[in-house]
Amino acid sequence: MxxxxxxxxxxxxxxxxxxxxxxxxxxxxxxxxxxxxALTGNSGAGKSxxxxxxxxxxxxxxxxxxxxxxxxxxxxxxxxxxxxRETLGYVSQFLRVVPRVATVDVVAEPLLMTGTPFETAHAxxxxxxTRLNIPQTLWDLSPMTFSGGEQQRVNIARGFVRDYxxxxxxxxxxxxxxxxxxxxxxxxxxxKTRGTAIVxxxxxxxxxxxxxxxxxxxxxxxxxxxx
Amino acid sequence: xxxxxxxxxxxxxxxxGRIGCADVSxxxxxxxxxxxxxxxxxxxxxxxxxxxxxxxPDAGQILFDTRTGGVRDTREMSEPERRMLSRTDWAFVHQHxxxxxxxxxxxxxxxxERLMAVGARRxxxxxxxxxxxxxxxxxxxxxxxxxxxxxxxxxxxxxQIARNLVTGPRLVFMDEPTGGLDVSVQARLLDLLRSLxxxxxxxxxxxxxxxxxxxxxxxxxxxxKSGYVxxxxxxxxxxxxxxxxxxxxLVSSVLQV
Amino acid sequence: xSDYNFAYLDEQTKRMIRxxxxxxxxxxxxxxxFASREMPMPYGWGTGGVQVSAAxxxxxxxxxxxxxxADDTTNAVSIRKFFEFxxxxxxTEHTGEATVIQTRHRIPEEPLREDQILVYxxxxxxxxxxxxxxxxxxxxxxxxxxxxLMHVKLYEDISRHGNIATSYAYPVKVEGRYVMDxxxxxxxxxxxxxxxxxxxxxxGREQRIYAIPPYTQVISLDFEDYPFDxxxxxxxxxxxxxxxxxxxxxxxxxxxxxxFVCSDTDYCAGRQxxxxxxxxxxxxxxxx
Numbered sequence: 001m002x003x004x005x006x007x008x009x010x011x012x013x014x015x016x017x018x019x020x021x022x023x024x025x026x027x028x029x030x031x032x033x034x035x036x037x038a039l040t041g042n043s044g045a046g047k048s049x050x051x052x053x054x055x056x057x058x059x060x061x062x063x064x065x066x067x068x069x070x071x072x073x074x075x076x077x078x079x080x081x082x083x084x085r086e087t088l089g090y091v092s093q094f095l096r097v098v099p100r101v102a103t104v105d106v107v108a109e110p111l112l113m114t115g116t117p118f119e120t121a122h123a124x125x126x127x128x129x130t131r132l133n134i135p136q137t138l139w140d141l142s143p144m145t146f147s148g149g150e151q152q153r154v155n156i157a158r159g160f161v162r163d164y165x166x167x168x169x170x171x172x173x174x175x176x177x178x179x180x181x182x183x184x185x186x187x188x189x190x191x192k193t194r195g196t197a198i199v200x201x202x203x204x205x206x207x208x209x210x211x212x213x214x215x216x217x218x219x220x221x222x223x224x225x226x227x
Numbered sequence: 228x229x230x231x232x233x234x235x236x237x238x239x240x241x242x243x244g245r246i247g248c249a250d251v252s253x254x255x256x257x258x259x260x261x262x263x264x265x266x267x268x269x270x271x272x273x274x275x276x277x278x279x280x281x282x283x284p285d286a287g288q289i290l291f292d293t294r295t296g297g298v299r300d301t302r303e304m305s306e307p308e309r310r311m312l313s314r315t316d317w318a319f320v321h322q323h324x325x326x327x328x329x330x331x332x333x334x335x336x337x338x339x340e341r342l343m344a345v346g347a348r349r350x351x352x353x354x355x356x357x358x359x360x361x362x363x364x365x366x367x368x369x370x371x372x373x374x375x376x377x378x379x380x381x382x383x384x385x386x387q388i389a390r391n392l393v394t395g396p397r398l399v400f401m402d403e404p405t406g407g408l409d410v411s412v413q414a415r416l417l418d419l420l421r422s423l424x425x426x427x428x429x430x431x432x433x434x435x436x437x438x439x440x441x442x443x444x445x446x447x448x449x450x451x452k453s454g455y456v457x458x459x460x461x462x463x464x465x466x467x468x469x470x471x472x473x474x475x476x477l478v479s480s481v482l483q484v
Numbered sequence: 485x486s487d488y489n490f491a492y493l494d495e496q497t498k499r500m501i502r503x504x505x506x507x508x509x510x511x512x513x514x515x516x517x518f519a520s521r522e523m524p525m526p527y528g529w530g531t532g533g534v535q536v537s538a539a540x541x542x543x544x545x546x547x548x549x550x551x552x553x554a555d556d557t558t559n560a561v562s563i564r565k566f567f568e569f570x571x572x573x574x575x576t577e578h579t580g581e582a583t584v585i586q587t588r589h590r591i592p593e594e595p596l597r598e599d600q601i602l603v604y605x606x607x608x609x610x611x612x613x614x615x616x617x618x619x620x621x622x623x624x625x626x627x628x629x630x631x632x633l634m635h636v637k638l639y640e641d642i643s644r645h646g647n648i649a650t651s652y653a654y655p656v657k658v659e660g661r662y663v664m665d666x667x668x669x670x671x672x673x674x675x676x677x678x679x680x681x682x683x684x685x686x687x688g689r690e691q692r693i694y695a696i697p698p699y700t701q702v703i704s705l706d707f708e709d710y711p712f713d714x715x716x717x718x719x720x721x722x723x724x725x726x727x728x729x730x731x732x733x734x735x736x737x738x739x740x741x742x743x744f745v746c747s748d749t750d751y752c753a754g755r756q757x758x759x760x761x762x763x764x765x766x767x768x769x770x771x772x
Contacts, residue, residue, distance in 0.1 A: 307629075331614075333644075
C-alpha cells in the first residue's frame with residue numbers, strides 16, 4: 001500500500017547564503033495493507049520529515065513515494081488532494097481548523113467531503129467523540145478553545161472518522177490519559193483489522209510494542225558524513 | 228480524468244515598459260480552489276483582473292470550458308459573450324463590498340439582479356430565491372428590504388457573496404475577500420466560503436496576502452513576485468516546505484499568534 | 485415677420501437636428517447625441533422639445549403646445565408665442581387641427597393621425613440613470629441589451645410598496661430592442677405610445693434625441709406576477725363626465741373640497757361642447 005523507493009530530501013535555505021542541507025537519502029521501505037510500521041530514531045533523525053514527505057507536505061528531492069497508484073513525489077496538487085480525500089489519512093500533533101466551526105462538523109468533514117450523507121457523517125462523528133470522551137457539551141463549540149489533550153482527541157476522531165486505506169499517525173497517544181490512550185490504541189487495532197496500512201511515530205514505547213508490527217530506524221537514511 | 232475548467236497559458240500584461248504580470252500558466256480543475264499570494268505590487272491583482280476579463284492581457288490564452296460552447300478562449304469572445312459569462316458562470320467578489328454591490332438597492336434587489344439579468348420575470352420566484360440566499364449567507368430574512376448601507380462590513384461582504392453565487396456560477400474570482408474585516412468576522416466568512424465551495428463544487432481563484440486565509444481555503448497556491456509566478460504547488464507543501472527564496476522569506480515573515 | 489431665421493434656429497443647426505431625428509427614427513428608442521444649442525429659455529423649460537419642433541416646422545404647419553395636458557399654462561403659452569413670433573406658423577389649441585404638437589408630460593386623449601408629429605420635452609432621457617450613474621456603463625448596457633437592472637427598479641418598487649409604484653416615466657421596451665424612458669408622462673398614457681403619429685423626444689440639457697416611428701411596438705416592462713397596470717383615478721371628469729381620461733385633482737376651497745377634471749383641456753372642452761356634462765359642470769343648468 002505504501003512504498004518508498006530511494007527517497008532523499010534536501011532543504012535549501014535561500015536566506016542563509018543558500019545553504020543546502022541534505023537531511024535524508026536512500027529511504028526505501030514498504031508497508032502492506034493491515035500492517036503498522038513505527039518510525040524510530042533520535043530526535044532530529046527525520047521521522048517527522050519522512051512522514052511529511054509521505055503526506056506530500058514536504059517535497060522529496062528524488063525517489064518515489066507510492067501510495068496505491070499515486071507517486072506523491074511527482075503528483076500534481078489535485079492528485080494529492082484526491083489522494084488525501086479518498087485514501088490517505090493523517091493525524092498530526094496540531095489541530096488546524098477554520099475558527100468558529102463546531103467540533104462535530106470538524107470531525108464529520110472528511111466524510112462529507114467524500115459525499116457521505118450529512119446524518120450518517122454526523123452520527124459517525126458523534127460516536128467517535130463519545131468513544132474519545134469529549135463531553136457532549138463541547139460538540140457544538142469550536143475546538144480552538146479546547147485544552148491540548150482535547151484538541152488531540154478531536155484530531156484523532158477526525159483522522160479515524162473515515163476508513164482510509166493508508167494512515168499516518170504522528171504521536172497519536174501523546175498527552176492522553178490512560179483511558180483515552182486505550183481507546184486510541186483500540187482504534188488503531190481496528191483500523192489494522194480493516195486492512196489499513198499505517199505509518200506511525202510513537203514515543204510511547206508500550207504503545208509502539210502493542211500496535212507496531214515492525215520498526216524502521218530512520219537514522220539509517222541519514223546522509224553519510226563526508227570525512 | 229476530467230478536463231480543466233479553466234486553463235491559462237502564458238498570460239502577460241504590461242504597463243508600458245513595466246511588467247504587470249508575465250508568463251503565467253496553470254490549469255484549474257472543477258472543484259479546485261487556488262490561492263494567489265504575494266506582496267503589494269507583485270502582480271496578483273493585475274493577474275486576477277486579466278483572468279476575470281476586467282483587463283485585457285497583452286499576450287496569452289485564457290481558456291474556459293463553457294457549458295454550451297465547449298472550451299473557448301475568453302479573449303476571443305465578443306464583449307456581450309464575455310459579459311454574459313461574468314453574469315452567469317463566473318462571479319467576482321471584490322475586496323470592498325461597495326465595489327460589488329449596488330448600495331442604493333435593497334439586499335433582495337442586489338441578490339435578485341443577476342437573476343433578472345438572465346431573464347427571471349416572476350417577482351415571487353426572484354424574492355424566494357433572494358430569501359434562500361440571504362439565509363445561506365446567514366443574513367436574517369427580515370433584512371431583505373434594507374439597503375446595504377445599513378449593514379455591517381461583514382454582512383455587506385456576505386451579501387456580495389450571495390449576489391454573486393445566486394446564479395450558480397462555476398468559477399469564482401475573489402480579490403482579498405476577507406481584507407478589511409475584523410478577525411472574528413473574517414473567521415465566519417472563511418467558514419461560509421469553505422462550506423459554499425464544498426456544497427456547490429465551486430472552482431475558485433483567491434487573491435490574498437494573508438497566508439492563513441489561503442491555508443484554510445485554497446487547495447493549491449501560486450506565489451507571485453515582480454509579475455512572475457515564482458513557486459506553485461499544494462498549499463501546505465508551499466507553506467511548509469517553500470522552495471523559492473522569496474516564498475521562504477514570505478513564510479518566515481508571518482507573525483506568529 | 486421678424487429678423488429671425490425661420491423658426492429661430494439657423495438652417496445648419498436644423499439640418500444637424502434633422503439628421504439626429506432621422507437616425508432616431510431608424511433606430512427606435514435609441515438615444516442619439518446631438519449638439520444642443522442655447523435657447524432663449526432656461527433648461528427644464530423644454531429646450532430639447534423646442535429645438536426638435538424648430539427642426540420639424542414648415543411654414544404650412546399648425547402648431548399646438550400642451551403642458552401637463554393644458555394649452556393655457558405659462559410654459560405652453562410662451563412656447564406657442566415663441567414660434568408664432570419666430571416662424572409665423574399658425575397655432576391652435578385643438579388637437580385635431582395641429583400638425584406639430586409639442587408636449588410636456590402628457591399624450592393628448594384624442595388619437596393622433598399619421599400626418600401629425602408629437603414632440604416630447606424630456607428632462608432625463610436615460611432610464612437606467614438612477615441605478616447606474618455612469619453614462620459609459622449605461623451606454624454599454626443599451627448596446628449589449630443588458631436590461632436586468634431595469635427590472636431591479638421595478639423589484640424595488642414592489643418590495644417597498646407592494647406594487648409597481650412607478651406612476652410616470654414608466655420604462656418601456658421599443659420594438660423588442662431598446663429600453664426607453666417615455667419622458668414623465670403618466671403610465672396611464674403608456675398604451676397610447678403605440679400610435680399612428682411619429683413621436684420625437686428631445687432632451688436639451690442632456691443633448692439627446694430619440695424617436696418612436698408610427699405603429700411601433702412599445703411594451704411597458706413588468707413582472708409576470710405583477711403585470712403592467714395603466715391605472716387612473718377612480719372618478720369621472722367633474723366637467724365633462726368622461727370616465728376614460730387622465731384626471732387632475734383640483735382643490736377648490738379651504739374646506740378640503742376638490743374636483744377631478746380632465747388634464748387634457750382641449751379634449752374636455754370638446755366633450756362639453758358636444759353636450760357631455762360632469763358633476764360640477766358650471767354650464768349644467770344652461771344646457772338643460
